[in-house]
Amino acid sequence: MIVVLLGPTGSGKSDLALALAKALDAAIINGDAFQVYRDLSIATNKPSQEILAKVPHFLYDFVPLDSAYSVAEYQADARCVIDFLQAKNQNIIIEGGTGLYVKAALYDYAFTQESTHDERAYDDKSNDELYEMLRLLDPKTCEKIHPNNRQRIIRALEIHASSGKTKSEIEEEQAHACLYPATFLALDVEREGLYERVDERVEDMFARGLLEETIPLIEQYGRSASAFKAIGVKELFPYLDGEISLEEAKQQIKLNTRHYVKRQMTWLRHQFQLHWVKNLDEALDIIKA
Secondary structure (H helix, E strand, O other): OEEEEEOOOOOOHHHHHHHHHHHHOEEEEEOOOOOOEOOOOOOOOOOOHHHHOOOOEEOOOOEOOOOOOOHHHHHHHHHHHHHHHHHOOOEEEEEEOOHHHHHHHHEOOOOOOOOOOOHHHHOOOOHHHHHHHHHHHOHHHHOOOOOOOHHHHHHHHHHHHHHOOOHHHHHHHOOOOEOOOOEEEEEOOOHHHHHHHHHHHHHHHHHOOHHHHHHHHHHHHOOOOHHHHOOOOOOHHHHHOOOOOHHHHHHHHHHHHHHHHHHHHHHHHHHOOOEEEOOHHHHHHHHHO
């Protein structure tokens, strides 16, 4: 049995995933893009070592911070774990908020080979110029990417450069059928209450030592590490440069998290056939049915 538990940041997925794992005698596989990285625990809200020890957990806290871990690598790792657990007749819960990672693991996504092109070739281009390049080349993909998301724009341009096909053409060629029988659940949380949880979570991150954990890592690895794109880290850079106050950085983390939650909810509703649940009992009823 595979149960996929989705939901936005701060919705309480981890608590429900743990309760489900205990009820179903299941292992938990991480489906969050940033919880794969070592050391960066508070900003990514990684499960504590105490929680990790309660039931088997996989794909947490194993990628070095200075590594660029791709969704294609996650796909391969996740499928290895799924096959390993299924061979043992172990129930599985995939828990996370990165919908693309979950889709990559369970659906027939085929990823193009990473380009060896030097991305510094785009350094002299503004975000607007890159966005216009992509709009002329691949307008369908352009509709799905924010004009300021430089990384995704360059990635889409690189896909065409390396394959000769646009990202949207490659996606249209793939059926995206689910390869594993799975039940998809999502936590149903009222948005206003969720935003309050987000604010409380950010305050808790600072109280638990966000600065004490993160600043030494930034000093050790620099600012270009892929893991430091996580909300809760990148907003600290202007504070460290003396451009904003700590309170302003904190408010920016709250604002960016709220925006991310909104994008997560929209994406999930359009990408999965979800059963919305509010608690463990509702989740177990859906699974049994």
